Structure formats: C-alpha cells, structure tokens
Amino acid sequence: MRNCEGKVAFITGGATGIGFGIAQAFAAAGMRVIIGSRNQQSLEIAADALIREYDSPVRTIQVDVTDRGSVRRAAQIANDQFGRIDVLCNNAGVNLLGNMDEGTYDDWDWILGVNLGGVINCLVTFLPYIKAHGDGGHIVNVASMASFIPGDGAGIYTTTKAAVRGLSECLRLNLGRHRIGVSLVCPGLTRSKIYEAVRNRPPALRNSGFQVTDEQVERLAAIHNAGKDALEVGRITLEGVRANRFYVFPHSEFRDEIAEDAREVLSAFTDEPPDPERLHYEALRRQMRAEALQVAKAIE
Numbered sequence: 001m002r003n004c005e006g007k008v009a010f011i012t013g014g015a016t017g018i019g020f021g022i023a024q025a026f027a028a029a030g031m032r033v034i035i036g037s038r039n040q041q042s043l044e045i046a047a048d049a050l051i052r053e054y055d056s057p058v059r060t061i062q063v064d065v066t067d068r069g070s071v072r073r074a075a076q077i078a079n080d081q082f083g084r085i086d087v088l089c090n091n092a093g094v095n096l097l098g099n100m101d102e103g104t105y106d107d108w109d110w111i112l113g114v115n116l117g118g119v120i121n122c123l124v125t126f127l128p129y130i131k132a133h134g135d136g137g138h139i140v141n142v143a144s145m146a147s148f149i150p151g152d153g154a155g156i157y158t159t160t161k162a163a164v165r166g167l168s169e170c171l172r173l174n175l176g177r178h179r180i181g182v183s184l185v186c187p188g189l190t191r192s193k194i195y196e197a198v199r200n201r202p203p204a205l206r207n208s209g210f211q212v213t214d215e216q217v218e219r220l221a222a223i224h225n226a227g228k229d230a231l232e233v234g235r236i237t238l239e240g241v242r243a244n245r246f247y248v249f250p251h252s253e254f255r256d257e258i259a260e261d262a263r264e265v266l267s268a269f270t271d272e273p274p275d276p277e278r279l280h281y282e283a284l285r286r287q288m289r290a291e292a293l294q295v296a297k298a299i300e
Contacts, residue, residue, distance in 0.1 A: 005030035013092030015042035017192025021230030025238040028055040036063040037270035065118030089140040098210035100155025106207040115160035136179030175295030182245040188251035189227035195220035
C-alpha cells in the first residue's frame with residue numbers, strides 16, 4: 001500500500017503505547033484513523049492529541065476485543081463513519097509475568113482472550129468490510145519478539161504471540177488474492193503502559209496464580225521507560241505497510257539472537273535422505289506455497 005493517504009485504518013488498543021504510536025504515524029501520513037480502546041477517557045485524550053498535532057479526522061470507538069458483539073458494533077460504526085475500512089491493526093494486548101506452570105485457568109483465559117481471541121474476533125469481523133470495496137487493504141498484527149525469542153517469565157504471553165505469528169503467516173497466503181497485505185510487527189521493549197493492564201483485569205477472571213504487587217508494577221514501569229519510543233515503532237510499522245513487508249522488526253538488538261536460533265534449527269535436521277514418494281507431495285505443497293507467496297508479495 002504505497003499510497004496511504006486517505007486510507008481508513010482501525011487500530012485496537014490505539015489510545016496508548018504502541019497503538020497510539022501507530023496512530024500517530026498513520027495520521028501523519030494522511031490516513032483517516034479510528035482508534036479503539038476499552039477506556040473512554042484514554043480515547044478522548046488520544047483523539048485530542050492526534051487532532052491537535054496532525055489536524056486529522058480522528059474517530060474513537062469504545063470496544064472490548066474479547067466481546068464479539070462489541071467488535072461487531074465497532075466495525076459497523078467505523079464503516080458507517082468513513083464508508084470503508086482499508087487497514088486493520090490488531091494491537092490490543094495484555095501481559096502478566098510469572099512462571100507459566102503457576103498460571104490458573106483465569107490467567108490463561110484472560111491473556112489468550114485478549115492477545116489471540118481479540119485478533120481472531122477482529123479478523124472475522126473486519127475482513128468482510130475490507131474485502132467489500134475491492135480495493136485491497138492491509139492487516140497489521142502486532143505480536144512481539146517473544147514470538148521468536150521466548151523468556152521464562154512470560155510463558156502465557158509468549159504462547160499467544162507465537163500463535164499470532166503462525167496465524168499471520170497463513171493469513172498472508174490466504175489474503176494475497178484479495179490484494180490484502182499482511183504485516184507481522186514484532187517489537188521489543190517499548191515505552192508503553194502494558195504493565196498496567198493487570199489493574200484493569202476483568203473481575204470474572206481475577207483468580208490468578210501470580211502475585212502482582214505495586215512494587216513489581218513500579219519496577220516494570222522503570223523498565224518500560226527505557227524502551228524504544230512508541231512513535232518510532234509506529235513509523236517503522238508504517239514503512240512496513242507501505243512496502244508490503246511481512247516481517248517488521250523495529251528493534252535491531254535481536255538480530256544476532258535470531259541468527260543463532262536459526263542455526264540451531266538448521267543443525268537439528270536429520271541427514272537421512274527423504275523418501276522419494278514423500279518428496280512428490282512435498283513438492284506440490286511447496287509449489288502451492290510459492291505461488292501464494294508470489295501473489296502476496298506482488299501487492300502494491
């Protein structure tokens with residue numbers, strides 16, 4: 001999507017953090033931005049800032065990505081306001097630190113519900129609107145470097161982001177024929193307030209196996225304050241959309257780790273020659289994937 005001016009973008013979790021950084025970058029590029037969030041006050045503050053800085057026709061919609069009815073209403077309102085939707089940015093996410101073997105069903109349900117279920121809900125709901133006008137579009141799925149490099153203190157979060165990565169890789173192959181591009185954004189440490197999400201955890205899912213103290217939250221705040229500027233992450237994301245780039249890695253410090261992991265993966269393959277009959281079927285699969293990738297990469 002080389003020419004983004006005038007395109008309509010809906011951004012979940014767009015009132016703060018990375019979502020707001022993406023909203024800023026999109027607005028600066030002349031896009032018509034709709035930001036969604038559960039928090040109405042945050043939406044109003046974000047919209048005022050965007051309108052003031054970019055003189056952009058920003059709209060806000062209160063939405064809970066875990067609630068399919070809420071997502072349906074948001075999509076309908078967004079489409080009614082601008083007459084179309086061109087870009088969906090699935091950014092809303094939550095995190096909770098702790099050993100995953102200590103997590104309760106509520107911990108799993110909460111994080112899976114937002115980070116993976118929210119993406120699914122928005123894709124199922126918004127894609128028909130993007131397909132309807134026939135002009136193509138773009139899907140931005142914000143995952144995390146955790147989808148490539150796991151840590152021992154965020155197992156449930158990492159599970160959701162790895163799922164978003166796999167989902168996005170397949171989605172790219174499916175949507176090329178509709179001229180809809182897909183970008184997988186994998187940030188590292190970024191200045192945001194994702195660590196505060198636990199304070200807004202739904203009451204029905206409060207039975208946690210992790211003890212979160214004010215001291216821990218303050219420590220996480222200090223760590224995140226050392227992160228990359230969210231607007232810079234937004235600008236790099238915009239570049240990825242314009243170039244129809246699938247992988248968007250805003251943090252260069254992970255390159256060597258990814259290379260090391262890739263070498264380990266390659267070294268794990270057996271040297272045993274493959275069965276020729278099996279290779280016949282694999283050749284067909286490779287051909288189908290190559291053809292789908294060629295279509296996806298050709299989107300402008």
